[in-house]
Amino acid sequence: MTESIALRRLIHQGIASRKLETPEQVVKKLGAMQAQDYHQALWAIGTRLPSATVSEIERSIEDRKILLTWPMRGTIHFVLSEDARWMLKLTASRILAQSKRRQEQLGLDERTIERSRRIFHDALQGDKRISRPVLMQLLEDEGIGTANQRGYHLLWYLSQTAFICQGPREGKQQTFVLLDEWVPRGKELPMDEALASLAESYYGGHGPATVHDFAWWAGITLADARRGVEAVKSRLVSEKANGAEYWSSESETAGAAPNVTSVYLLPGFDEYLLGYKDRGAVLREEYAPRITPGNNGIFMPTIVIDGQVVGLWKRTVKKKGIDIELNLFEPLDERKPDILVAAERYCRFMELPLVSITFE
DNA sequence: ACCCGCGTATAGCCGGGTAG
DNA sequence: CTACCCGGCTATACGCGGGT
Numbered sequence: 279m280t281e282s283i284a285l286r287r288l289i290h291q292g293i294a295s296r297k298l299e300t301p302e303q304v305v306k307k308l309g310a311m312q313a314q315d316y317h318q319a320l321w322a323i324g325t326r327l328p329s330a331t332v333s334e335i336e337r338s339i340e341d342r343k344i345l346l347t348w349p350m351r352g353t354i355h356f357v358l359s360e361d362a363r364w365m366l367k368l369t370a371s372r373i374l375a376q377s378k379r380r381q382e383q384l385g386l387d388e389r390t391i392e393r394s395r396r397i398f399h400d401a402l403q404g405d406k407r408i409s410r411p412v413l414m415q416l417l418e419d420e421g422i423g424t425a426n427q428r429g430y431h432l433l434w435y436l437s438q439t440a441f442i443c444q445g446p447r448e449g450k451q452q453t454f455v456l457l458d459e460w461v462p463r464g465k466e467l468p469m470d471e472a473l474a475s476l477a478e479s480y481y482g483g484h485g486p487a488t489v490h491d492f493a494w495w496a497g498i499t500l501a502d503a504r505r506g507v508e509a510v511k512s513r514l515v516s517e518k519a520n521g522a523e524y525w526s527s528e529s530e531t532a533g534a535a536p537n538v539t540s541v542y543l544l545p546g547f548d549e550y551l552l553g554y555k556d557r558g559a560v561l562r563e564e565y566a567p568r569i570t571p572g573n574n575g576i577f578m579p580t581i582v583i584d585g586q587v588v589g590l591w592k593r594t595v596k597k598k599g600i601d602i603e604l605n606l607f608e609p610l611d612e613r614k615p616d617i618l619v620a621a622e623r624y625c626r627f628m629e630l631p632l633v634s635i636t637f638e
Numbered sequence: 639a640c641c642c643g644c645g646t647a648t649a650g651c652c653g654g655g656t657a658g
Numbered sequence: 659c660t661a662c663c664c665g666g667c668t669a670t671a672c673g674c675g676g677g678t
Binding site for chain 3: 314315351427547575576
């Protein structure tokens with residue numbers, strides 16, 4: 279049963295599906311995609327598209343279709359631009375309450391935050407995008423210290439409150455823009471509709487999953503998660519497994535399964551793992567410590583075969599091309615040709631040749 | 639009186655990018 | 659090459675309230 283959950287998640291997640299054609303369709307399907315590491319997050323989108331390249335994903339950021347901000351769990355995610363405001367509004371209050379103490383530690387009072395908001399507003403007004411170090415310098419110039427995560431926290435706070443969001447990169451630098459200038463304001467979603475909408479997105483791109491998974495992913499309370507599920511129940515299907523109730527969106531359940539048995543080289547922090555509180559369906563307990571060494575919140579890039587995490591991979595990007603190192607937890611020699619295909623697919627995404635591939 | 643589910647708060651941890 | 663910073667997940671503890 280858990281195996282079938284894994285294989286069906288491959289489809290719901292858009293990893294084994296061939297229905298998605300643009301970066302924004304991928305992000306819409308998943309609802310939001312964790313993006314702690316920028317380059318890995320681009321690949322998280324790319325791996326769900328049959329032949330996308332890294333520049334295609336970045337173009338969709340430039341075209342304001344998708345953007346980076348900090349909704350679910352207060353963690354950085356790709357979201358559809360039009361979804362950014364209501365998602366933040368739904369998730370921010372709990373996160374902001376939790377960050378009160380952190381703000382005190384950093385000596386960030388209301389006045390400092392409002393001064394920073396004004397400084398950013400004046401600098402960014404008129405559709406400007408400004409890199410992170412330059413924004414930090416602007417604060418420093420006004421006597422607001424940015425060292426020791428203070429500056430980062432201000433960027434995070436002002437993003438949480440839907441004032442700024444990330445813009446396209448300039449070279450290797452993150453930039454920030456005013457959210458209201460970057461994306462026109464849509465209609466406001468009342469809390470109940472937002473919960474329903476989030477539940478629909480979540481199960482559309484993550485099913486089968488429990489209400490605990492949903493609550494964890496969104497960073498909302500179980501009670502709210504249940505309200506969301508209740509509201510869209512009629513469009514979900516439910517099943518019992520492992521003594522729990524799993525929900526999925528109806529649309530994906532019909533039809534023949536695509537090639538769920540392929541090999542996938544998923545990025546670190548991919549929704550396939552991060553999207554659930556309980557990762558048991560795709561990750562065997564004894565392998566978990568290798569994916570998150572030291573339980574430190576860092577998720578390594580994984581090799582997924584037949585829906586199961588069976589190893590790690592690592593890429594090094596050099597001028598001439600890409601080196602890929604693989605570390606399989608099990609002897610799976612017969613799958614090596616498929617792994618090579620997956621590695622070549624990744625290199626096409628990166629628009630660089632595969633220079634070497636090594637098995638540890 | 640006790641259990642259990644739920645929500646909140648806090649400490650600890652470290653891979654990888656980047657600057658120097 | 660080295661040092662530093664970024665970033666957020668997990669474990670753990672604890673308080674609360676409803677059900678038995």
